[in-house]
Every structure is written in C-alpha cells, then in structure tokens.
Amino acid sequence: MAAATAKLRLAASAASETDLVVDNVSMHFDTREGRVTAVDGMSFSVERGEFVSIIGPSGCGKSTVFNILGGLVGGYEGKVSVSGETITGPHPSIGMVFQxxxxxxxxxxxxxxxxxxxxxxxxxxxxxxxxxxxxxxxxxxxxxxxxxxxxxxxxxxxxxxxxxxxxxPKILLMDEPFAALDEQTRVLLGDKVLAIQQELKQTTLLITHNITEAVQLSDRVVIMTFRPGKVKRIVNIRLPRPRQGDVVGSDAFGRYVAEIWNDLREEASRGMAESEAGARKGRS
Structure with a gap:
C-alpha cells in the first residue's frame, strides 16, 4: 500500500512538471477554394523550465499553433492544457511576444x-x-x-x-521575435533571451523559421511538415548549458543544423512543388 502511494505521488509530481500540453490539435479554415487544414493532429508537450522551438517551412501552420496556444483563435479540434488545466482562450499563465x-x-x-x-x-x-x-x-x-x-x-x-x-507569466510564447533583425543582432539577442530564461527558470516556446536560432536556444526542436502541419520529428539538442553565442561555431552545433535542415529541405521542397503545380494549373 505504501509503495503504491509513493508511486502515485511520484506520478503526480512528474505530471505537475509539464507546463504545456498540446494534444491532437487540428485547425481548419474555410476558403473560397474549399476547406483548408492548416494544422493536423499536432501533439507535443513542454516541461517546466524547458526551451522548445517549433520550426517548419513557410505556410506549415507555425503561427496558427502560436495563436491557438495564446488563446487568440478558437474553433480547433483537440486540447491545449496548462499545468493540467484545459484552456479555451487567453490564459494568465501565458505571455506573448509577437514578430x-x-x-x-x-x-x-x-x-x-x-x-x-x-x-x-x-x-x-x-x-x-x-x-x-x-x-x-x-x-x-x-x-x-x-x-x-x-x-x-x-x-x-x-x-x-x-x-x-x-x-x-509561467509560459512565454514568442512568434519569430527576431525575424526583422540582422544575423549578428539575432545571435546576441538570443544570448540575452537565454540568460533571462535561465534566471527566471521560465518555460519558453519559440516559433521560428531560423535553424541556427532554434539550435542555439532550444532544449528540443519540434519540426513541422508542410501543410497540413504535423509533427514530423522532435530533435533533442544536447549542447551544454549555460549556452552562449559562441556555441554556434562548434562542430556539434553544425551537425544539429545539418540534421534539421535535411528534414526542412524535404518539406520545403514539397511545398515549393505544390505551389508550382498550383500556379501551372491556374494558367491552364
């Protein structure tokens, strides 16, 4: 009995360390061309104090996921929860930084x-x-x-x-906050964001299209497929912390960038092929 109780306490403790859960989330939009599925069955979680990035090709639904998590859009399927509480709109535990x-x-x-x-x-x-x-x-x-x-x-x-x-906020959501900045400023500002995140021990989710940024900052990188956006793969970034911008020049860093780029190139190529096929169809 005591052992069973201890296991339950351990399980409860482990569950409480998960700040954000995205469970089988899908989002559809009705357009003049018909119904479009922007996000299809997205599932992942973010642990307390973890830094996770979501990366994918243009048009894969990254910003849709951001808007869902921030409570800015509704009408999606699936469930989003913060510390075990299902959310249906803006939540006081979530802060947002926009592009x-x-x-x-x-x-x-x-x-x-x-x-x-x-x-x-x-x-x-x-x-x-x-x-x-x-x-x-x-x-x-x-x-x-x-x-x-x-x-x-x-x-x-x-x-x-x-x-x-x-x-x-317990959770910080950022949607490509450095997109308008030059590469040097991005890396230096990334250092600053990491220092803040470590000091506050804040759970952070970053939406980005920049592979270097994702590897520099993250504990894990969620790679999305081209539309409809799904989780293609999650890459664990095993680089030492505290992490500074000089890690960008390391061999290990380069290997992570190459690994993620291989997945992204496949998805971006598929997106480009579909766009070109659509353009040819429109001209015919």
Whole structure:
C-alpha cells in the first residue's frame, strides 16, 4: 500500500512538471477554394523550465499553433492544457511576444514596460520599480526615458519582451521575435533571451523559421511538415548549458543544423512543388 502511494505521488509530481500540453490539435479554415487544414493532429508537450522551438517551412501552420496556444483563435479540434488545466482562450499563465514591432511610440521605455501594471491599477511608484527590474534584465538600464524612435530594432524588441515579463507569466510564447533583425543582432539577442530564461527558470516556446536560432536556444526542436502541419520529428539538442553565442561555431552545433535542415529541405521542397503545380494549373 505504501509503495503504491509513493508511486502515485511520484506520478503526480512528474505530471505537475509539464507546463504545456498540446494534444491532437487540428485547425481548419474555410476558403473560397474549399476547406483548408492548416494544422493536423499536432501533439507535443513542454516541461517546466524547458526551451522548445517549433520550426517548419513557410505556410506549415507555425503561427496558427502560436495563436491557438495564446488563446487568440478558437474553433480547433483537440486540447491545449496548462499545468493540467484545459484552456479555451487567453490564459494568465501565458505571455506573448509577437514578430511585429509592438512598442507604443508615444510612451518612454519605462512607461511601455510598466503599461500592463498601469492597466491593472498598480501604483506608479510600484509599477516603476517592477519595470526597472525587467528593463535592467533585458540590458536597457539607462534607457528608461528614451522613446522607441530613439532605439534600434533589437532594443525595441527587448522593450516588448520586458513588457511581457512584467506579467511574470509561467509560459512565454514568442512568434519569430527576431525575424526583422540582422544575423549578428539575432545571435546576441538570443544570448540575452537565454540568460533571462535561465534566471527566471521560465518555460519558453519559440516559433521560428531560423535553424541556427532554434539550435542555439532550444532544449528540443519540434519540426513541422508542410501543410497540413504535423509533427514530423522532435530533435533533442544536447549542447551544454549555460549556452552562449559562441556555441554556434562548434562542430556539434553544425551537425544539429545539418540534421534539421535535411528534414526542412524535404518539406520545403514539397511545398515549393505544390505551389508550382498550383500556379501551372491556374494558367491552364
């Protein structure tokens, strides 16, 4: 009896360490050409404190998955749960960082970052104290009174990340947040994101099309097929942590990039072939 109880406790403990579960999720859209399946039977999980990336060819449904997890769209099949709780819309445990530049140009850095706390009615002094903590964490101490127009693209994206972090979400979702940045800035900002993730021990899910970024940041990489998007394979990234940008030059890193590229090339080629066939059909 005691052994059985111990096993149950162990199982409960293991279950509680899974922050996010995506269970057989499918999404369909009705178009003028008929019904399109964007995502088909996606299943994966993200453990507490884990960094997982989703990567796939253009049009595979990555952003659809992001919008489903963030509660921005409904009408999908399957189930999404956070710490065992099924969610059907936006969840307070989930914070989101978008690809598009999302700072308020008329507000200073500190007022941008403190905005969510202002909406919640937090007193000015208190919200500024919290905002400064996260401004410092993203490496923007000294820029509190600057406006977005005075900052580089990478700095503005750090403001957006800090603004999301003031919620102190359990899970951070990021949809290609570095897509508009040059490669050097992407790698350096990736270092900063990793440092923050390790400091906060935050569960993070990144949507990306950049293989280098996925390998640099992730514990695991979920590779999606071309439309309809399914899980083709999940790659465990066994590179040491703490992980810095210089790992990009290692032989092990290169092998992971090549491995993932082989899968992506197959799916991207299939997508290109379908697009070309559709174009030929349209001209006939």
């Amino acid at each position: 598009e530049e999302s700072t308020f140009p008329w507000r200073t850095v500190i007022d941008n970052v403190a905005f969510p706390l202002e909406v919640k009615g937090v007193a000015k002094a208190e919200r500024y104290d919290v905002a400064r903590k996260f401004i410092d964490m993203v490496g923007l101490a000294g820029f509190e009174q600057r406006y977005p127009a005075e900052l580089s693209g990478g700095m503005r994206q750090r403001v957006a990340i800090a603004r999301t972090l003031v919620f102190e």
